[in-house]
Amino acid sequence: MPDVLHLTLPEGRVPVRVSRKARTRISLRIANGEVKLAAPPGVPLAELQRILELRRDWIAQQWRAAPIVSEALPERVSLFGQALRPAPYEGKRRSVRRDGDTLWLAGAIEPAEQRALLAQWLAREAALYLPARTAALARHTGLIPREVKLANARGRWGSCSSAGVVRLNWRLVQAPVAISDYVIVHELAHLQHMNHSAAFWALVGQHCPEWQARRDWLKQHSAELFEIG
The missing domain is CATH 3.30.2010.10 (Metalloproteases ("zincins"), catalytic domain)
Known part of the structure; x- marks a missing residue:
């Protein structure tokens, strides 16, 4: 199961889904109202949280602009x-x-x-x-x-x-x-x-x-x- 971090934006607390991949770089992607972070297996969660804080403004801008597309009818x-x-x-x-x-x-x-x-x-x-x-x-x-x-x-x-x-x-x-x-x-x-x-x-x-x-x-x-x- 992937790790989940959180980043507090002006709109509220946003979950960040972390996936571990065999790679050398850390990447961020915002899609469908969700923030996704891909990182090498050895990078500690504390370091990933620090990177999120550094990229807060960029994440906030991208998150607001990303359209949310869901195929399911909400339960309520x-x-x-x-x-x-x-x-x-x-x-x-x-x-x-x-x-x-x-x-x-x-x-x-x-x-x-x-x-x-x-x-x-x-x-x-x-x-x-x-x-x-x-x-x-x-x-x-x-x-x-x-x-x-x-x-x-x-x-x-x-x-x-x-x-x-x-x-x-x-x-x-x-x-x-x-x-x-x-x-x-x-x-x-x-x-x-x-x-x-x-x-x-x-x-x-x-x-x-x-x-x-x-x-x-x-x-x-x-x-x-x-x-x-």
């Missing part, structure tokens, strides 16, 4: 932190219907099509929820953006431009409401402070006192939220 997806079970059924029209904790998928035969259908459904739910929730929090905080848009960036949960445009990753709709609220407040605070200064974090803390715990949750669960789409 989340909406507002609630676990839902996807279940395909026969039907000509492509659709998703929620029945309690089950998401019935119709019109998609292949697993890749089913995953795409799930992503589209989650993105629609995000379009209904995130802008409206942002408007509510903007009224509460007095931090009013010029516009709110959904984004599809990999490895970035939100952004705020100097023009006052807030962008939120649609995948946030999978997280508990408290977590997406933290991201929204974070971006709204950038309307007043376009940096991560002490004043910025004080403003975030004013409207989201538990921001540190919520940020930690997001780091720990980011890989799960990026599994779809």
Whole structure:
């Protein structure tokens, strides 16, 4: 069984699969959301961990850019932190219907099509929820953006431009409401402070006192939220 190391990125803790091969060089490869390291048999794990730390920035860049392709339908997806079970059924029209904790998928035969259908459904739910929730929090905080848009960036949960445009990753709709609220407040605070200064974090803390715990949750669960789409 191959060894597994871990590297902590801004998005969370990422596993690194280590394979031992008869070779003279160490190589890194990022594919399908997974970091793979090939090394000669005699190199200690501590040395490989040191190399990972040295290549952290490069790994983070490549990991964010690497598309995740899976042929299997996930056993569950989340909406507002609630676990839902996807279940395909026969039907000509492509659709998703929620029945309690089950998401019935119709019109998609292949697993890749089913995953795409799930992503589209989650993105629609995000379009209904995130802008409206942002408007509510903007009224509460007095931090009013010029516009709110959904984004599809990999490895970035939100952004705020100097023009006052807030962008939120649609995948946030999978997280508990408290977590997406933290991201929204974070971006709204950038309307007043376009940096991560002490004043910025004080403003975030004013409207989201538990921001540190919520940020930690997001780091720990980011890989799960990026599994779809």
